[in-house]
Amino acid sequence: MTANAAFRAAIVAAALTITTSALARPQGQSTFTTSEKISIGTLSIVGAPLVSVAASTNGDSGPVAGSVAVVTGGAYVVSGIVESIGGAVEILLSSVSSGVKLSVKISGKTVEAIGMSVGTTVSVISETTGTLLVASGKVVAFIPNALGEALLSQKQLPAQ
Amino acid sequence: MKAPVARALAATALLAACCTVPAHAGRSCEEKPISQKSFTDALSAGLALQGALDAAGGDVALVARQGQDLSKYRLKYSHAGLAFRAGPGQPWRIYELLNDCGTADSALWVDGLANFFLDDPFTLDALVMAPPPKVAARLKEALSDPAVLHRLHGNKYNMVAYPFATKYQNSNQWVLEVVASAEASDIRVRSREQAQAWLKMAGYQPTEMQIGPMTRLGGRMFKANIAFDDHPSALRFSDRINAVTVDSMQAFLQARDEGWTMRELKGPRQAEN
Numbered sequence: 120m121t122a123n124a125a126f127r128a129a130i131v132a133a134a135l136t137i138t139t140s141a142l143a144r145p146q147g148q149s150t151f152t153t154s155e156k157i158s159i160g161t162l163s164i165v166g167a168p169l170v171s172v173a174a175s176t177n178g179d180s181g182p183v184a185g186s187v188a189v190v191t192g193g194a195y196v197v198s199g200i201v202e203s204i205g206g207a208v209e210i211l212l213s214s215v216s217s218g219v220k221l222s223v224k225i226s227g228k229t230v231e232a233i234g235m236s237v238g239t240t241v242s243v244i245s246e247t248t249g250t251l252l253v254a255s256g257k258v259v260a261f262i263p264n265a266l267g268e269a270l271l272s273q274k275q276l277p278a279q
Numbered sequence: 280m281k282a283p284v285a286r287a288l289a290a291t292a293l294l295a296a297c298c299t300v301p302a303h304a305g306r307s308c309e310e311k312p313i314s315q316k317s318f319t320d321a322l323s324a325g326l327a328l329q330g331a332l333d334a335a336g337g338d339v340a341l342v343a344r345q346g347q348d349l350s351k352y353r354l355k356y357s358h359a360g361l362a363f364r365a366g367p368g369q370p371w372r373i374y375e376l377l378n379d380c381g382t383a384d385s386a387l388w389v390d391g392l393a394n395f396f397l398d399d400p401f402t403l404d405a406l407v408m409a410p411p412p413k414v415a416a417r418l419k420e421a422l423s424d425p426a427v428l429h430r431l432h433g434n435k436y437n438m439v440a441y442p443f444a445t446k447y448q449n450s451n452q453w454v455l456e457v458v459a460s461a462e463a464s465d466i467r468v469r470s471r472e473q474a475q476a477w478l479k480m481a482g483y484q485p486t487e488m489q490i491g492p493m494t495r496l497g498g499r500m501f502k503a504n505i506a507f508d509d510h511p512s513a514l515r516f517s518d519r520i521n522a523v524t525v526d527s528m529q530a531f532l533q534a535r536d537e538g539w540t541m542r543e544l545k546g547p548r549q550a551e552n
Contacts, residue, residue: 257314276374
């Protein structure tokens with residue numbers, strides 16, 4: 120049963136990890152407070168992805184937090200996976216058709232559990248409650264809109 | 280109203296029996312990816328529940344889900360929580376007791392309506408029990424005060440906790456004891472003992488299941504979250520195991536005849552059998 124107890128600790132740790140990877144968000148996007156950033160199983164609930172419409176190799180037009188509308192409804196391919204501190208991983212996605220690139224910071228466990236690697240196809244699907252990033256039928260990340268955000272929360276009751 | 284009496288399980292089905300005792304609710308022990316369908320289902324069930332709660336007109340209600348198939352006990356819903364919002368336009372949250380992943384402990388959680396359906400429940404059906412205004416006002420008071428909620432929480436979890444003992448507590452029992460504290464107008468309920476004394480006085484009838492010695496032994500040996508040592512010997516040794524279930528709470532609240540309204544929601548996905 121110690122393994123199970125450790126899992127509970129892992130959930131909490133994952134939640135903290137996501138907090139540290141909070142992304143800038145435009146109007147109308149996720150307004151999660153840091154304490155509400157959550158990870159359910161291996162799924163990451165994230166703010167808006169960073170989008171760069173054109174590749175910015177020279178660094179002078181760095182990625183900006185983008186409108187989800189720009190990136191939905193298409194197939195993307197993982198073009199890079201960058202590990203960062205605290206077990207978080209940044210995945211870089213390139214659109215198959217439009218050239219749009221985006222990056223999403225998610226839990227490293229997600230990448231591992233789903234078996235994502237460079238070349239994995241990721242679908243960006245628009246739902247009533249937000250935008251889903253799906254690979255191999257599994258949810259990689261969810262970017263809730265206001266409706267979805269109201270439905271998701273997971274925290275322990277505070278002592279007082 | 281007498282709570283349904285469930286039939287005994289064959290002793291050969293030891294583990295299967297242990298895993299489907301009423302009132303189990305916990306976080307998934309596996310860290311596995313969520314399928315697109317499970318996630319989308321949970322969000323639509325959460326959205327439907329939000330609509331029903333909004334329509335009920337108050338800021339507080341009991342809600343239940345069908346996490347497991349309990350039809351062999353003639354029960355439908357396995358787990359209840361208390362839905363609460365600070366006011367109209369504010370997000371609904373479910374206050375619930377959850378077992379810490381198969382261990383003998385529990386904690387109180389404040390979860391979103393979609394989270395309530397995220398661990399692949401048996402169906403996505405839900406039950407909403409909305410209290411009459413007087414009880415609603417007192418429930419709101421309790422839900423606004425974490426200290427009150429913690430005072431009525433026993434962190435030693437047991438799926439089949441005896442309803443009139445405080446050694447353990449299951450998820451539905453915590454909900455019922457909080458409801459008891461809001462319902463009791465003749466005495467002030469500040470502790471679990473007082474809540475149970477009031478429930479006894481008010482005629483609450485738990486669900487009685489027939490669980491034989493082999494099944495009990497199996498449950499105790501293989502699961503940290505099942506225990507029978509809080510049950511009175513006279514009942515235990517005649518295989519009569521009493522526990523707080525959603526069905527018994529519903530029957531109790533309906534029988535009080537003070538205006539609780541019950542509404543069942545059919546989920547977008549039904550049991551696959």
